[in-house]
Amino acid sequence: MIEYFVTNAEMKLEKIDGIVRGCWINIVSPTEEEIILIGKQLNIPINFLKDPLDDEERSRIEKEDDKALIIADFPFMTHDDVGFPIYDTIPMGMIITNDHFITISLRETPILDDFKNNRIRGFYTNKKTRFALQILFSISSYYLKYLKQINKKTNEIERELHQSMKNKELYSFLALEKSLVYFTTSLKSNKVVLDKMLRLNHLKMYEEDKDLLDDVIIENTQAIEMADTYSSILSGMMDAFASVISNNLNIVMKFLTSITLILSFPTMVASIYGMNIDLPFQNSPYAFFITMGMAVFLSSLTTFIFWKKKFF
16 A cells, blocks of 8 residues: 655645655555555665565664655554454654655554554654654654553553463463563663664654654663563563462362361261261150251351451
8 A cells, every 4th residue: 555645835735645755654564566666666676665665574773865765663563363462563664865755564554543643743744854754753652652551551460360270371471471571571672762863864863853763763762671671571570470370279279178177167067977886876856856966066166266367
C-alpha cells in the first residue's frame, strides 16, 4: 500500500493521488512491483526500500549521495489466542531526499496515524528533518505508553496471583518479560541512531531541530530506564510468586490434611461400635448419643488443637 500526503496552503495535511514536491510518501507492506516503481520514480537505492522490511534489521542511519536512511524500531501491540496483549517491535524506515520524505514498514502503526489525523502540532511534510525527528519522538512516546500498560498489566496479574495455584499467571509474566526484553533491545538500538544524528552531519538541522533531537534523546533515555526497571521488578516477581504458588498449594494441602484427621475420629468411633462383640454401653438406651458425643468431643478437641496451632 502506498499513500501520498502533502501539507496544503491551510497548513493541514491533505491526501493526494501522486508524487509532488515536498510530499510525504507512506509505504506499508509493499509488493516487489511497488518497491521497484518508487525506487525508479525517486531514484532511491533499492536497499533503502528493502532493508526496513526485514523485521530483524538493526536500527541505523546512513547516507548515500543526497539521500539519507534512518531505520528505527517502533513498538506495536497484538493479542494472542486468549486475548492477552503481546508487545513487540519492528523496524520503520525513513528516507529523506531533497524533495520528498518516505516512510516504509511492514505494518501500519498508530504512530503515523497521529500525523495523518493532524494530531501533531508544527508538522509539515516539506520540513523533512523535523518530520523525522517528530516521528522518532512519537516512537519514544509510544514506548513509554506501552511500558505503562505493561506495568498496569503486571499489577493486575500480581493481584490474581496472590490467590492462585496455577501456572497461568506465571506464563503471563513470562510474556510480559519477553516484551520488555524486546523493548529494551530496540530502545538501545534507537539510542545509537540518535547519538549518531547528534554527532554526525547526515541531516541538515536548524536550532529548533537540535532542540527537538535533545527532547527525543531524553524521551528515549527515559523509556530505556523504565524498561530496565520494569524488567528487573518483573524478574524478581516471577521468582517470588513461583514460591507463592508453591506455598499456596502447601496451605491447601495442610488444610485438607487437618480436615481428614478431624473426620477420622467419628469414623473410628463408628467403626469400633459397629463391631459384632460386647462393647461398653451397648445395653444402654443412650448408647447412640454416648457414641455420637464421643465422636463430636474427639473431633472438637482436635479442631481446637489445630486452631491453636494455626493449622487453618
